[in-house]
Amino acid sequence: MNIMMLLEMAAQGMGDRVAFVNGDQRLTYQDLYNAAGCAAEEIKASGCDHAAVLDVSSLAVPVGLFAASWAGVPYVPLNYRLTGAELDALLERIYPAYLVTEADRVGKLTHHSEVKLSTREDFLAKARAGTPGDPSWSMDAEDIAILLFTSGTTGAPKAAVLRHKHLVSYILTTVEFAGAGPDDAALVCVPPYHIAGMAAILSSVYSGRRVVQLPNFTAEEWIRVARAEKVTNAFVVPTMLSRIVEILEGEESAGLPSLKSISYGGGKMPQKVIERAMKLFPEADFANAYGLTETSSTIALLGPDDHRDAVASEDPAVRRRIVSVGRPVPGIEVEIRDDEGKPLPGGARGEIYVRGEQVSGEYVGRGSLLDNEGWFPTRDAGSVDEEGFLFLEGRADDVIVRGGENMSPGEIEDVLLEHDAVADAAVVGIPDEQWGEGVAAAVVLRQGKQASVEELQAWVKEALRSSRVPQVLEFRDELPYNETGKLLRRVVKAELSGDAS
Amino acid sequence: MAQIKTGSRMRSQVCATEVMVIGAPAGEMEVTCGGAPMVDMSETPGDGLSIADGADQGTVLGKRYTNEAADLELLCTKPGDGSLGANGETLSLKEAKALPSSD
Numbered sequence: 014m015n016i017m018m019l020l021e022m023a024a025q026g027m028g029d030r031v032a033f034v035n036g037d038q039r040l041t042y043q044d045l046y047n048a049a050g051c052a053a054e055e056i057k058a059s060g061c062d063h064a065a066v067l068d069v070s071s072l073a074v075p076v077g078l079f080a081a082s083w084a085g086v087p088y089v090p091l092n093y094r095l096t097g098a099e100l101d102a103l104l105e106r107i108y109p110a111y112l113v114t115e116a117d118r119v120g121k122l123t124h125h126s127e128v129k130l131s132t133r134e135d136f137l138a139k140a141r142a143g144t145p146g147d148p149s150w151s152m153d154a155e156d157i158a159i160l161l162f163t164s165g166t167t168g169a170p171k172a173a174v175l176r177h178k179h180l181v182s183y184i185l186t187t188v189e190f191a192g193a194g195p196d197d198a199a200l201v202c203v204p205p206y207h208i209a210g211m212a213a214i215l216s217s218v219y220s221g222r223r224v225v226q227l228p229n230f231t232a233e234e235w236i237r238v239a240r241a242e243k244v245t246n247a248f249v250v251p252t253m254l255s256r257i258v259e260i261l262e263g264e265e266s267a268g269l270p271s272l273k274s275i276s277y278g279g280g281k282m283p284q285k286v287i288e289r290a291m292k293l294f295p296e297a298d299f300a301n302a303y304g305l306t307e308t309s310s311t312i313a314l315l316g317p318d319d320h321r322d323a324v325a326s327e328d329p330a331v332r333r334r335i336v337s338v339g340r341p342v343p344g345i346e347v348e349i350r351d352d353e354g355k356p357l358p359g360g361a362r363g364e365i366y367v368r369g370e371q372v373s374g375e376y377v378g379r380g381s382l383l384d385n386e387g388w389f390p391t392r393d394a395g396s397v398d399e400e401g402f403l404f405l406e407g408r409a410d411d412v413i414v415r416g417g418e419n420m421s422p423g424e425i426e427d428v429l430l431e432h433d434a435v436a437d438a439a440v441v442g443i444p445d446e447q448w449g450e451g452v453a454a455a456v457v458l459r460q461g462k463q464a465s466v467e468e469l470q471a472w473v474k475e476a477l478r479s480s481r482v483p484q485v486l487e488f489r490d491e492l493p494y495n496e497t498g499k500l501l502r503r504v505v506k507a508e509l510s511g512d513a514s
Numbered sequence: 515m516a517q518i519k520t521g522s523r524m525r526s527q528v529c530a531t532e533v534m535v536i537g538a539p540a541g542e543m544e545v546t547c548g549g550a551p552m553v554d555m556s557e558t559p560g561d562g563l564s565i566a567d568g569a570d571q572g573t574v575l576g577k578r579y580t581n582e583a584a585d586l587e588l589l590c591t592k593p594g595d596g597s598l599g600a601n602g603e604t605l606s607l608k609e610a611k612a613l614p615s616s617d
């Protein structure tokens with residue numbers, strides 16, 4: 014098994030279709046296959062044993078990914094937001110490394126004999142000029158396809174290992190070959206060093222869906238490109254969807270007639286945003302995906318019918334599913350377990366464990382985190398309702414333990430968000446001498462609306478019990494998010510803890 | 515007869531068909547294409563073989579094929595003119611369950 018097999022099939026069956034678009038540059042599936050084969054020769058000739066790409070979303074990303082697989086070396090996408098020193102430290106871990114990057118980033122890096130540098134333009138020009146050799150990639154499913162440095166919250170980033178068997182299994186169980194229509198196009202604006210960016214490439218290639226790359230997201234540019242390229246499918250993170258909805262709601266007509274499907278994930282989607290988006294695009298199919306780097310992307314999915322059923326239902330249990338991440342995809346099993354790793358009965362809140370062929374759960378130097386039966390502890394907290402819908406309730410580490418009582422920040426945030434004056438809210442645990450931990454909140458008010466600390470405290474007390482009322486509540490202009498829409502809770506926690514002491 | 519391994523690839527001896535094994539039962543079985551046993555990708559097809567009568571419905575790129583017991587599943591990675599079979603039974607096309615795109 015090798016992800017090159019997926020591209021080979023696409024090139025065989027849909028060779029003339031456009032695979033990737035970036036500005037005015039285009040690659041068909043056959044072009045991509047040929048470029049991967051030629052670039053693989055370059056990588057092999059360099060003698061390097063990793064191929065890294067440090068770039069925004071460009072054609073060098075899919076070419077680099079498949080070329081690395083053809084050459085039989087791990088593909089390592091690097092985060093272009095890191096500093097030169099941080100990048101040098103990561104490169105050191107993958108020596109000798111073949112590195113493709115933008116010409117103006119070269120100066121940021123310390124030149125080292127163990128790094129064979131190629132600019133994006135040179136890399137692509139050489140790859141597109143030659144003729145590929147015969148297919149010669151390894152079919153060993155255990156080979157490493159991708160090494161992905163995770164954004165570690167403390168210490169050095171971990172290098173997550175994804176083998177060909179994980180990625181091929183994910184694609185074969187979730188995507189139908191050539192299932193996309195000839196005019197289907199996906200607008201991809203997630204960063205290329207994120208698992209969602211990798212998965213978008215593989216899924217689109219196997220389904221035959223044209224990928225339109227958007228290197229730097231702004232809502233205005235997203236809307237412009239979606240119109241110009243007649244985009245049919247889009248994946249966005251919550252903060253992006255929120256901005257897009259705001260702009261389109263202010264226009265005379267929504268005006269994205271070709272958009273058929275919107276999928277989202279990467280962070281918690283506020284209920285108000287998704288409901289407004291569904292009103293704005295009544296014909297579109299919505300899908301919410303939940304996945305991790307260590308699970309080769311999506312493991313649970315709230316599909317279009319689930320969205321419509323939830324919005325149309327009178328039953329609160331069904332309505333609530335709009336904020337769930339749906340049910341496991343085929344081939345994935347989910348269990349909710351307690352602190353000791355014992356399975357919990359239905360509906361209980363605990364840590365989410367997953368098992369399936371796409372689950373890697375492995376890091377370089379740390380081995381596999383799977384238990385003897387193949388279960389991976391996600392460190393995400395959640396619960397499953399009687400119909401199997403999975404609800405995320407924050408990171409297992411985010412649980413606030415106040416005087417022995419466990420509470421989920423998400424529950425308190427949801428209540429705050431229901432207040433008319435609240436635009437955004439983050440709840441964290443802060444050190445407390447009497448209770449061990451206390452509840453603290455950072456709140457962003459809606460423009461032109463007012464609410465006092467006391468009013469919001471009373472609001473929480475009325476909906477929940479008094480132990481859940483934030484003892485510290487501060488207003489902010491905005492909350493800190495990373496580029497994939499995840500709330501940086503540790504930043505909020507540090508700020509509010511400082512204030513409490 | 516051979517033990518069929520999940521993840522392995524096989525080629526037809528009588529047409530261009532190539533498959534990857536998505537799932538296989540324990541125990542040995544004979545997988546055929548166009549009536550002749552399929553062989554490992556590294557093997558050279560035998561001489562003088564041709565597609566048997568009635569085993570010529572062809573294979574379609576990217577489609578999955580399964581047996582009656584639904585314990586054998588093959589993915590066509592290169593199409594050809596022969597039909598797939600296992601232990602004398604002709605494999606049938608497996609309908610794909612459409613999953614909404616999530617990434």
